[in-house]
Amino acid sequence: MKEPTPPAPDNAEKWEVQLRKGSLELAILAALWEGRLYGLEILRHLEANSDLIVVEGTVYPLLSRLRALGLVESQWVESDSGHPRKYYRLTDAGRLRAVEMARIWARFSASMNDLLSPLIRETKKELRKEEP
Amino acid sequence: MTPTAESQKTIDAYLAALRKQLRDLMDEDVKDIVEEIRTHILDKTSGDDPADSVPCTLAALGTPEELASRHRTEGLLKRARMARSPGYLVRSLLRWAALSIAGIIVFLISVLGYCLGGGLFILGALKLISPHKTGIWGVFTSHNWSLAFQSGGQNGGKDLLGWWLVPIGLILGGALLFLTFRFGLWSIRKFWRPRAWR
Numbered sequence: 001m002k003e004p005t006p007p008a009p010d011n012a013e014k015w016e017v018q019l020r021k022g023s024l025e026l027a028i029l030a031a032l033w034e035g036r037l038y039g040l041e042i043l044r045h046l047e048a049n050s051d052l053i054v055v056e057g058t059v060y061p062l063l064s065r066l067r068a069l070g071l072v073e074s075q076w077v078e079s080d081s082g083h084p085r086k087y088y089r090l091t092d093a094g095r096l097r098a099v100e101m102a103r104i105w106a107r108f109s110a111s112m113n114d115l116l117s118p119l120i121r122e123t124k125k126e127l128r129k130e131e132p
Numbered sequence: 133m134t135p136t137a138e139s140q141k142t143i144d145a146y147l148a149a150l151r152k153q154l155r156d157l158m159d160e161d162v163k164d165i166v167e168e169i170r171t172h173i174l175d176k177t178s179g180d181d182p183a184d185s186v187p188c189t190l191a192a193l194g195t196p197e198e199l200a201s202r203h204r205t206e207g208l209l210k211r212a213r214m215a216r217s218p219g220y221l222v223r224s225l226l227r228w229a230a231l232s233i234a235g236i237i238v239f240l241i242s243v244l245g246y247c248l249g250g251g252l253f254i255l256g257a258l259k260l261i262s263p264h265k266t267g268i269w270g271v272f273t274s275h276n277w278s279l280a281f282q283s284g285g286q287n288g289g290k291d292l293l294g295w296w297l298v299p300i301g302l303i304l305g306g307a308l309l310f311l312t313f314r315f316g317l318w319s320i321r322k323f324w325r326p327r328a329w330r
Contacts, residue, residue, distance in 0.1 A: 039168060040175045057194035060168060061202035076167075081175065086168045 020052045024062060026105060027052055029090065029098035032072060036089035039063065063088055071097050139186040143173055146190050153200030156223070165203055169193065205231075221316050228320065238319040245312030249305045256301020267291040 024046075031037060031045045039060055046054045066072045071094035076084045090098065113120075147166050154162045176189045193199055205227060225242055228235030258266040270292045293300060 038175075039172050055194075056172070056189075056192040057199050058202065060165070060172070061199075061205075064165075064203060081178070083171050083174060085171055085175070086164075 017053060021058075024052060024054070024058070025066070026098070026101045028059070028062065028066065029071065029094060029101065032088060032090045032094070033098060036075075036087040038085040038087050042088070066094070070094075139177070142186055142190070143170070146173075146196060149196035150200055153196050154203060157204060169199070218313055221313065221320070224320060225316055234319075234323055238316065238323070242312055242316045245308055245315065249308030249310075249312055251305070252301045252308065253305030254301075256298050256303075256305055259295070259297045259301065263295070267297060268293055 027046055027050055028042060031042050031049075037045065042063075043054055043056060043059055046052055063072065063074075067074055067088070070091055072088045073091050074086050074088050077087050079085050147170055150169060151162060151166050154165060157165075172193075173186070173189050176184050177186050182188075222242070225235065225239045229239035255266060255268075268291070270290050
């Protein structure tokens with residue numbers, strides 16, 4: 001009998017990339033939760049604290065959109081580096097939206113974890129077998 | 133680390149190309165975007181890490197065309213949502229039409245509404261200026277009939293609305309223009325979803 005053809009490996013990778021990118025808006029709101037940051041600081045914060053794929057060219061237009069939606073506000077501030085920097089911070093509406101999105105995320109991920117628990121157990125077993 | 137003369141030239145060329153690509157946005161927005169990207173490049177390339185060299189930094193930002201395209205879409209959307217300007221709305225609809233079927237449908241309905249509303253409004257106004265040469269003329273015979281929006285009168289035809297063309301044209305045309313504008317704005321707010329970030 002013919003062996004079933006495994007799915008193309010790049011499909012899973014593409015799905016993972018889309019999943020990470022789709023989380024970027026929430027991640028940016030979360031990065032600004034503690035206080036104001038400028039664009040590069042947001043990028044570095046996300047790179048250091050998340051598993052997201054952050055493409056620099058997408059962050060600034062996304063910040064622009066969040067500003068247009070009234071979720072963040074920006075201000076140019078003089079710095080020691082010799083040039084001013086544009087800082088972003090959450091508005092009250094942005095804080096509310098971040099909390100709402102975080103709640104949705106937590107509920108969704110918990111239900112997915114329940115659904116995926118048999119698969120996760122299986123994956124852990126396989127990993128243990130591979131260990132020397 | 134201060135950029136070398138050659139790096140500075142590369143940065144300036146990139147920013148000039150970006151500025152050019154953003155030329156259909158408001159001057160204030162263009163200046164803001166370009167300055168923010170300039171500070172990003174300067175901050176990113178200020179260390180000694182080769183991964184943060186000028187070419188790598190510019191590559192991470194994407195080409196000026198790609199970066200401008202993302203900003204332009206958001207910028208037009210912002211203007212359409214915030215400024216409520218018919219000009220920006222039409223440009224936003226045009227851009228939306230280039231991106232999706234839904235955009236094409238909304239754009240075509242808007243064009244139809246604007247043409248019909250504008251036409252009626254102009255007819256109403258023209259009737260005031262030149263009453264004998266403006267009207268909706270109908271010619272009815274036993275075999276056929278025709279209807280014409282005509283300047284100069286229709287031989288043997290009947291001016292169907294007479295002076296009623298003024299209030300009907302102005303009010304109906306104005307209302308149609310307003311409703312078309314509101315429809316475009318509502319559609320953008322309701323259905324426009326920015327494309328997945330690339």
